[in-house]
Amino acid sequence: MQLQKVVEVKGLTASFDDKEVLSDVSFSANKGEVTVILGGSGSGKTTVLRHLLGLLTLHQGQISVLGKDIGTLTEDEQRDLYLKLGVFYQSGALLNSLTVGxxxxxxxxxxxxxxxxLIEEIVTMKLGLVNLEYAYHLYPSQLSGGMLKRAALARAIAMDPPLLFCDEPGAGLDPVSLESLDHLILNLKSLLGMSVVLVTHEVASIMRVADRVVFLEEGKTVFEGSLEKALKSEEPGVKAFFSVLKTQKDKNL
Ligand SMILES: Nc1ncnc2c1ncn2[C@@H]1O[C@H](COP(=O)(O)OP(=O)(O)O)[C@@H](O)[C@H]1O
Ligand SMILES: [Mg+2]
Known part of the structure; x- marks a missing residue:
């Protein structure tokens, strides 16, 4: 059975000023899976996400999100679509003047x-999903870094999005908090059937959560496939990235 695609990108090319930063990027993400977009700093990961979210205008290529071709949507259709997308940014700060709830x-x-x-009930449930029920009446300044990330994740899923985009959610977290965030993301997939597109360069996270890997290098897709295939890839950039793991194993870390 063919997996249903929640994201399909074909030939996406994009420039800032006169500099091409994405060249013919193509990949897809399947329903009910975690797709990790991976690549060095400046390789174009965030620019891809911003196109998927309609934050950058599509000039060249085709993008479909949840089965909608975003180049052809009316304003109303765009609004409907973007309400179905959860977004969890690296810098997705909460508002300090409001409680977590x-x-x-x-x-x-x-x-x-x-x-x-009813909103209060929904919020309590979402906070429960990220193990933060007790933080409902606390203010963001009272939370640790890991708790803030979990609260931001609860906000990203407040509207029950079938598709969640995360841009380096683990940045700045210690390994334990990172692992617990990864488990929450896996829970969203298994308990709520959410599809997730995740940008990260934490190898440990990728090993825990990825079903599928898309590897960008200087604005080009150089690899797309299952995690298993990525680990065996002979593509130099992909091989170099995952070789960190082998070195760790060799050293028995
Ligand atoms: N708003 C912008 N204006 C000009 N250049 C940009 C802008 N956003 C990103 N870039 C450039 O596009 C390239 C890809 O950036 P980005 O998508 O943020 O990479 P990544 O998320 O993989 O680190 C980089 O060379 C970056 O400097
Ligand atoms: Mg980025």
Whole structure:
């Protein structure tokens, strides 16, 4: 059975000023899977995500998200689509003047007509999913870095998005907090059936969460396939990236 595609990118080419930063990028992400976009700093990962989210105008290539060709959508269709996408940024800070619970509920207050009491129940449930129920009435300044990330994740899934985009969510986390964040992402996949497109360069995370890997190098897709295939790839950049693991194993780390 062919897997259903939640993201399909074909021939995406993009420039800033006169500099081409994405050249003929093509890949897809399957429903119910975690797809990791991987590549060195400046290879174009964030630029790809911003195109998927409609934050950058598509000039060349084709992008379909949740089965919608984003180049042909009307404004209403765009709004409908983007409400179905969860976004979790590296710098996805919470608003300091609101409690954690209010932050998580904000997308629901802004984009739905759900009554207040029900929003509170939904927020409590989302905070439960990220093991932060007790933080409902705390302010962001009272949380640790790992807790802030989990709260931001709860906010990203407030609207039950079928598709979640994460841009380097683990940046700045210690290994233990990173592992717990990875487990939460896996839970979203297995418990809620969410599809996830995740940008990261943490090898440990990739090993834990990735079903599929897309590797970018200087704005080009040099590898696309299962994690298993990525680990055996002879593509120099991919091989070099995963060789870190082998070195760690050799040293018995
Ligand atoms: N808004 C922008 N204006 C000009 N250049 C940009 C802009 N955003 C990104 N770039 C350039 O595009 C390239 C890819 O950037 P980015 O997608 O952020 O890479 P990554 O997320 O893989 O680190 C880099 O060379 C970066 O300097
Ligand atoms: Mg980036």
């Amino acid at each position: 209010e932050n998580v509920g904000l997308p629901l207050v802004q984009h739905s007509r759900i009554p207040r009491e």
